[in-house]
Amino acid sequence: MRHEYTSNSPRRIRILRDIDAHRLAAGEVIDRPAAVLRELLDNAIDAGSTSIDVYITDGGLTSITVIDNGSGMDKDDLSVSVLPHATSKISTIEDLDTITSLGFRGEALASIAACSRLEIISTPGDSSPVYRLTAKDGNIESVEEWKGKKGTKVTVGELFHTMPGRRKFLKSSSAEGTACRYVFIEKALPFPEISFKLFMQNQLRLYLPPVEMEARIKSAFPVIPVKTPFLETSESSRGVDYFCIHSYPELFRRDRKYIQIFVNHRRIQEYAFVQAAEHAYSHVLPGGAFPYVFLFLEIDPRFIDFNIHPTKREARFKNKNEIHHSIVELIRKNLTAEESSSLTPSLPGQRDSGSEKDQVTFPFKNPQNKYFDISEARKYFPDPSGKPVSGEPESSVKYHGQAFGLFLIAETDENIYFVDQHAAHERMLFDKLQQNPPASQPLLVPAAVSLDEDKGDVLISKLPVLEKLGIRMHRLQEDSWEVTHLPGRFAENPDSFTEFLKKSLWDEKDLAKALFDELACKSAVKDGELIDHVTALELIEFVLSLDNPRCPHGRPLYHTVSRSQLRRNVGRTL
Ligand code: ADP
Numbered sequence: 001m002r003h004e005y006t007s008n009s010p011r012r013i014r015i016l017r018d019i020d021a022h023r024l025a026a027g028e029v030i031d032r033p034a035a036v037l038r039e040l041l042d043n044a045i046d047a048g049s050t051s052i053d054v055y056i057t058d059g060g061l062t063s064i065t066v067i068d069n070g071s072g073m074d075k076d077d078l079s080v081s082v083l084p085h086a087t088s089k090i091s092t093i094e095d096l097d098t099i100t101s102l103g104f105r106g107e108a109l110a111s112i113a114a115c116s117r118l119e120i121i122s123t124p125g126d127s128s129p130v131y132r133l134t135a136k137d138g139n140i141e142s143v144e145e146w147k148g149k150k151g152t153k154v155t156v157g158e159l160f161h162t163m164p165g166r167r168k169f170l171k172s173s174s175a176e177g178t179a180c181r182y183v184f185i186e187k188a189l190p191f192p193e194i195s196f197k198l199f200m201q202n203q204l205r206l207y208l209p210p211v212e213m214e215a216r217i218k219s220a221f222p223v224i225p226v227k228t229p230f231l232e233t234s235e236s237s238r239g240v241d242y243f244c245i246h247s248y249p250e251l252f253r254r255d256r257k258y259i260q261i262f263v264n265h266r267r268i269q270e271y272a273f274v275q276a277a278e279h280a281y282s283h284v285l286p287g288g289a290f291p292y293v294f295l296f297l298e299i300d301p302r303f304i305d306f307n308i309h310p311t312k313r314e315a316r317f318k319n320k321n322e323i324h325h326s327i328v329e330l331i332r333k334n335l336t337a338e339e340s341s342s343l344t345p346s347l348p349g350q351r352d353s354g355s356e357k358d359q360v361t362f363p364f365k366n367p368q369n370k371y372f373d374i375s376e377a378r379k380y381f382p383d384p385s386g387k388p389v390s391g392e393p394e395s396s397v398k399y400h401g402q403a404f405g406l407f408l409i410a411e412t413d414e415n416i417y418f419v420d421q422h423a424a425h426e427r428m429l430f431d432k433l434q435q436n437p438p439a440s441q442p443l444l445v446p447a448a449v450s451l452d453e454d455k456g457d458v459l460i461s462k463l464p465v466l467e468k469l470g471i472r473m474h475r476l477q478e479d480s481w482e483v484t485h486l487p488g489r490f491a492e493n494p495d496s497f498t499e500f501l502k503k504s505l506w507d508e509k510d511l512a513k514a515l516f517d518e519l520a521c522k523s524a525v526k527d528g529e530l531i532d533h534v535t536a537l538e539l540i541e542f543v544l545s546l547d548n549p550r551c552p553h554g555r556p557l558y559h560t561v562s563r564s565q566l567r568r569n570v571g572r573t574l
């Protein structure tokens with residue numbers, strides 16, 4: 001439906017009631033449950049807590065609770081904490097030059113109070129009186145004596161219940177829950193000395209104990225195998241402290257997801273610095289491959305302004321170019337130092353063996369004649385004798401690299417395997433989807449599908465099956481349909497579902513299988529794509545564990561050549 005623009009003038013300017021003004025402004029900072037969590041975590045961290053527990057119910061749509069053991073508030077402070085512009089962190093705007101806390105605008109609690117039911121229980125010490133404040137829709141309802149331990153417990157419920165417009169923009173509770181989880185990790189990462197627990201539906205989902213930074217990163221991101229070694233470096237220069245944990249070039253990804261920049265303990269979206277980290281690897285990683293880099297900068301508050309973005313995701317730097325340059329230098333220097341300290345002799349015949357034809361029999365995808373160097377790989381994938389270096393994954397399979405853009409080459413005691421990476425990944429995703437079908441998601445805008453009338457009649461008979469698979473659609477007219485709910489990736493791209501529908505609906509007997517197959521195929525790594533070696537090894541171990549190693553279409557997932565076959569082929573006895 002289109003809304004025509006109509007001017008309602010003549011109108012008189014009027015001053016909004018405080019509460020309305022506040023509800024409007026709240027939308028800027030508090031737009032979804034994850035934003036509430038972000039602000040509450042900032043406050044708990046600012047209070048000097050050593051332990052912070054978070055409880056999320058229904059993705060935060062029902063409630064969000066943060067419990068800390070920090071400095072707490074006495075009755076007077078508690079009573080003003082939810083008022084607009086109430087902050088203990090600055091007194092005047094000049095204080096921004098020295099501010100080190102995460103909050104400073106004094107607007108978060110007031111904004112949250114304006115659009116929810118809020119309860120805060122707090123006390124500055126175990127033997128001090130405890131008070132509980134309740135507020136609803138911007139009004140303080142009560143401040144009364146209560147029970148509790150040192151610190152603060154904040155519970156936010158009924159978020160946006162008086163703001164149907166904003167509620168409409170919220171996603172499913174699982175999507176909102178995922179957003180909360182991201183915020184939780186992002187906040188916990190730069191404070192490894194604080195213990196963080198995340199409970200969802202009252203179940204402990206993530207526990208980040210107090211540890212060193214590298215261990216915090218690995219516990220926050222379980223995709224990074226705990227034993228994979230990382231590099232670490234730090235430096236101070238011209239008012240900026242740099243601390244960086246980053247991957248060896250052998251570990252990489254196809255996206256920039258794990259190039260993360262934190263400035264004064266806040267994750268920021270600063271493309272120039274992400275690019276700097278990426279650039280530092282340009283001599284060791286081919287295009288399209290990205291490292292893991294966690295970079296933490298401490299900058300004198302005088303040289304940075306966070307007050308340019310409502311949620312402080314962006315900042316203005318006084319000396320951005322200089323910082324960019326330093327980041328490249330810092331990481332590159334560390335990579336180079338590591339390279340020269342770990343030179344391993346090449347295998348015979350690997351590089352300088354005359355004509356191309358005579359070169360190694362491992363046709364590695366090796367764009368810079370470095371990347372899948374077997375001697376480098378040996379650092380991570382041990383000799384069958386059971387010796388090489390600490391930190392390698394415990395695997396009986398050795399991964400040797402990718403050939404022809406498609407095959408993952410793996411060696412066990414007796415065989416060499418050539419694994420079709422797309423088919424293997426497709427099968428892995430397919431198995432996961434069968435065990436755990438994707439949730440149905442409502443579409444923000446329903447998708448229109450037009451179908452011939454007779455096909456529409458067939459579709460009607462299949463609606464109950466489709467509904468079980470998370471697909472909801474109904475007929476608008478003889479030949480036009482509307483789709484309102486879709487599962488998994490289809491929800492992100494309803495056009496791909498329409499394609500699937502037109503292709504598969506008519507003759508597929510097993511619609512569930514066809515659907516999972518389509519979803520798996522669309523998400524799987526493609527022929528010609530680079531994949532990092534941790535993922536490669538995971539895929540190889542997966543396919544080797546299967547009883548029936550075939551893709552959902554029935555093709556084999558790998559080709560095997562045995563040691564004895566190979567030896568026979570070069571005329572050796574067994
Ligand atoms: P800001 O963090 O920008 O100061 P907030 O609205 O988030 O503004 O909080 C207002 C004030 O309430 C804070 O300055 C702080 O004094 C107090 N406060 C909020 N949460 C806590 C907490 N968890 N522990 C102790 N004090 C808190």
Ligand code: MG
Pocket residue numbers: 039042043102103104106108109
């Ligand atoms: Mg705050």
